[in-house]
Amino acid sequence: MAVAGLAARELGxxxxxxxLGGKKHHPCGPRLRRDPFTSVPYQVCTGEQRRAESSARxxxxxxxxxxxxxxxxxxxxxxxxxxxxxGALGPSLVPVGQAYPDYRSHPAFARRMERFLxxxxxxxxxxxxxxxxxxxxxxxxxxxxxxxxxxxxxxxxRSCWQQNRQIxxxxxxxQCGICAACMLRRLTVHAAGQVEEANTYVWEDLGADTFEAxxxxxxxxxxxxRAMGEYAIAGTLHLDHLAGLLDSPxxxxxxxxxTLQLGRxxxxxxxxxxxxxxxxxxxxxxxxxxxxxxxxxxxxxAKWACxxxx
Numbered sequence: 001m002a003v004a005g006l007a008a009r010e011l012g013x014x015x016x017x018x019x020l021g022g023k024k025h026h027p028c029g030p031r032l033r034r035d036p037f038t039s040v041p042y043q044v045c046t047g048e049q050r051r052a053e054s055s056a057r058x059x060x061x062x063x064x065x066x067x068x069x070x071x072x073x074x075x076x077x078x079x080x081x082x083x084x085x086x087g088a089l090g091p092s093l094v095p096v097g098q099a100y101p102d103y104r105s106h107p108a109f110a111r112r113m114e115r116f117l118x119x120x121x122x123x124x125x126x127x128x129x130x131x132x133x134x135x136x137x138x139x140x141x142x143x144x145x146x147x148x149x150x151x152x153x154x155x156x157x158r159s160c161w162q163q164n165r166q167i168x169x170x171x172x173x174x175q176c177g178i179c180a181a182c183m184l185r186r187l188t189v190h191a192a193g194q195v196e197e198a199n200t201y202v203w204e205d206l207g208a209d210t211f212e213a214x215x216x217x218x219x220x221x222x223x224x225x226r227a228m229g230e231y232a233i234a235g236t237l238h239l240d241h242l243a244g245l246l247d248s249p250x251x252x253x254x255x256x257x258x259t260l261q262l263g264r265x266x267x268x269x270x271x272x273x274x275x276x277x278x279x280x281x282x283x284x285x286x287x288x289x290x291x292x293x294x295x296x297x298x299x300x301x302a303k304w305a306c307x308x309x310x
Contacts, residue, residue, distance in 0.1 A: 060104025137191025177201025
């Protein structure tokens with residue numbers, strides 16, 4: 001939403017927002033107009049069920065394909081990817097567990113999609129990453145400062161991917177507040193100097209001394225599953241590991257590979273990429289440390305981060 005608001009200042013009515021979803025109101029609230037391509041029907045027949053791709057990584061291809069088709073139908077040649085540096089580069093720089101690096105929102109993957117669409121449709125598009133060298137907090141702060149709707153509209157958005165039945169309180173849906181998406185949101189809001197109501201999240205207090213103590217007192221305790229705890233640990237450690245990436249010489253090879261891939265994908269010299277990537281990671285580290293300090297020394301997320309560093 002923030003990137004769309006900033007892009008609209010440049011492109012005006014030429015901007016077409018493309019998203020996947022049902023026929024519900026726009027997630028930014030009913031007061032905003034419904035956007036073109038707000039619901040894109042699709043069906044993929046894979047033949048034998050055992051050959052179906054069921055992992056989350058297939059979403060990257062799905063989103064890139066839908067936006068590519070939208071560009072083709074609307075005679076556009078530029079596709080704006082709204083990811084910040086944390087969202088686009090974090091999953092490849094800091095893989096989760098033993099999983100392979102995730103490139104679904106990475107420029108290297110986007111360049112391959114450009115070649116694929118050219119071969120498929122005979123049409124040239126360009127995936128653009130205007131905010132890849134900035135944190136999400138920097139993007140949100142700019143949106144709030146530069147766009148008329150910025151000061152109010154951001155609070156209406158939703159970041160959490162969990163289903164309403166898992167994270168409702170007294171029948172009203174909230175955001176969980178502890179998954180990777182929610183953790184990045186909370187970091188972003190803090191970095192942008194904003195404050196949300198505690199009841200925005202199921203986990204109202206990240207400064208609590210235990211995971212269980214941070215949850216809303218009105219949330220059914222039987223819903224606090226082991227999986228939720230694991231999501232919270234993974235989300236915290238992903239952001240913490242990204243913040244410490246430049247601190248250890250052991251990470252130098254990974255950063256070098258990332259620099260090489262980004263240079264090739266974006267058409268930039270290695271020295272420029274190295275400078276921009278270093279600034280991004282340094283900024284993320286600064287925002288993360290300030291966020292941890294704001295939670296207090298006894299916060300359970302701070303304890304997780306400290307234990308992982310030992």
